[in-house]
């Protein structure tokens with residue numbers, strides 16, 4: 001036995017396990033995506049058991065591509081993921097920089113800031129859609145109502161009344177509606193995941209070299225220049241990590257979409273898979289393969305972009 | 313121009329007074345070195361001058377202008393840090409360009425100054441590298457380059473060579489001295505290495521616990537230390553202090569004799585002792601002598617070699633005109 005054989009042999013079980021772990025689900029998805037396979041069919045009972053004799057070729061893919069929700073699901077997947085990434089990274093960097101300075105009660109503020117991350121996604125969605133975003137009973141409805149009442153009162157005031165009478169009555173936004181349900185999901189997930197970004201960025205900021213900052217101060221760098229030329233490049237890697245991890249998580253959002261609008265006007269690929277999987281496993285599997293492809297494209301694209309802009 | 317004066321400057325951190333009221337003037341073009349034991353406030357003093365720390369009270373004048381409240385970037389000073397403090401994501405070129413970029417100097421001028429600095433510091437081949445790809449000495453030169461291009465009225469160095477190995481340190485020491493001769497700009501240099509202090513300084517400022525013990529030229533400090541602290545701090549190996557009968561005989565509380573001002577003989581002399589350790593350096597020999605009845609060990613330094621070994625008996629004779637006398641208050645007696 002050569003020197004290399006033994007270590008290889010010892011590694012084999014782990015490698016095999018990982019391969020099986022990855023390849024079996026992927027293989028089954030691929031297999032199902034090329035056959036006719038439904039859970040329930042009175043007309044064609046033979047389709048209810050997976051078998052090669054039900055081979056459909058790219059039929060499932062065609063079916064998915066032509067289904068009316070597919071383009072919407074792709075668009076929405078991208079819209080939701082990109083918006084959340086954009087917002088969490090910006091908010092995360094801003095808040096992390098803000099609370100990186102010493103101030104009284106900093107420890108407490110940090111705990112508060114991290115806490116949204118420990119709320120379950122479904123609970124988070126229920127809280128936001130019912131208690132905050134609801135146009136009548138939620139904070140939004142109350143706030144809009146309050147502003148309207150205030151403006152109403154000021155309309156009759158002397159001198160400035162004419163100015164306020166020009167103001168329109170504000171309408172609360174219904175976030176369960178077709179046009180806005182994706183927005184609601186973006187808001188609530190951003191709220192939940194910004195703490196994750198803050199946590200990672202804060203850790204990284206603590207390791208920033210203070211003498212570099214002092215050197216920059218002496219070199220005449222303003223606070224903005226220090227942020228732009230020292231802090232942001234320093235955060236390049238953590239930003240890449242936050243973006244990658246979040247992209248993986250948010251491409252598979254489900255609970256929020258289900259709770260906000262039951263997919264009404266707002267579907268992403270996982271939600272579409274869920275809908276197909278009510279009966280048509282073949283189409284669901286084909287959608288799954290599309291999701292895998294989309295995830296890879298997104299990952300490559302994001303990594304390139306971050307690498308270019310931040311690492312100079 | 314770069315005349316720096318401190319008037320009654322104090323600094324307290326919380327309740328700890330690190331710098332008690334301190335007055336000091338550094339003339340234009342002077343190479344001033346701050347030395348002192350660790351924690352005596354050298355860095356703090358330098359940072360006060362740079363403006364990185366706020367003074368608790370007192371005034372800092374640069375060219376007779378009150379700079380106490382002026383932000384660091386407007387003081388016209390450049391600082392070189394012990395850790396180099398290079399910007400790790402920028403190339404050497406961008407590092408050196410950074411202060412000029414912040415000052416809004418046009419590209420052509422930037423380019424000219426970068427090339428001049430790079431040529432002077434042997435950095436031309438490394439301009440496109442990142443700091444992480446440079447050796448310690450090269451990084452140090454980049455940090456100096458970044459300071460030079462600003463054309464400051466004074467340079468501040470905080471132990472710039474202490475992260476370098478011994479050979480490189482000697483080389484950089486000479487480079488910085490040459491740079492000072494060439495540019496004739498005021499330089500303030502913090503170190504706890506007294507060889508650096510002695511060889512580079514026009515003026516040495518010896519600090520202890522934030523208090524200036526003595527200000528003077530290197531040889532001034534060597535020949536006429538104002539008190540016991542300075543006498544013990546300047547010179548290597550350190551001065552031998554003798555108390556008791558030998559001191560009172562000479563009208564002092566303590567007398568100090570430098571190792572190099574003692575003659576050694578194997579046959580006759582004023583004081584008798586046994587050799588503890590003899591360190592043969594070739595050019596010099598340091599002999600640590602015990603059992604003299606004067607002090608625990610008495611160190612002598614003779615040039616050249618002498619054939620003595622551990623346990624041998626030797627006789628020591630101080631050069632009579634090189635005995636420093638100190639009173640009970642630690643101050644020098646003439």
Ligand SMILES: Nc1ncnc2c1ncn2[C@@H]1O[C@H](COP(=O)(O)OP(=O)(O)OP(=O)(O)O)[C@@H](O)[C@H]1O
Pocket residue numbers: 325330348349350351352353354355356357504
């Ligand atoms: N930010 C600070 N807060 C509280 N105390 C400080 C601070 N900075 C320095 N000190 C104290 O001030 C004293 C002088 O520190 P300083 O860094 O000036 O010493 P130093 O002479 O440069 O020493 P070294 O040779 O070790 O660098 C030390 O006792 C240190 O503990």
Ligand SMILES: [Mg+2]
Pocket residue numbers: 354355356
């Ligand atoms: Mg220091």
